[in-house]
Amino acid sequence: MTQVHDLEITLQRQAATLGRLLSLIEAETKALIERDADGLLQLAADKQQTLEQVAKLDKTLAEHPLKEQLKQTPLSQQVSQIKALLAECQQKNQANGKLIELCSASTNRLAQALQMSRNAHSLTYDGKGKTSTISTLGNDLEA
16 A cells, blocks of 8 residues: 555545544534433543544644645645534534533523522421421421
């Protein structure tokens, strides 16, 4: 196998890896919308592994003895396609980041509302007419 052919194969692998990353990011978007926590955990692990593969292939390309040929046709066309795919991955990943922030804020608001509701419903009066908040209701009732 020639070094130019090796360079072409590495570019093809990088394109395929970025395609997989894009699929994972799109699946992550769906899991975020559906609030699928288990799915998100698996996707995060797969995404991390894929990102490591992208970085490894990028390093291989950067250290290749014929890396200057990446700037010449037809390899430059493949590089442009890969860069466009990477840009799409980055854009969708940023959108997922914003969606994660919104989901987190929504969850925090729900937790605060539940806490306030619990506190409001736990207000009670003792035998002397004084108010107190208790976390459990009715544990010390006497008939």
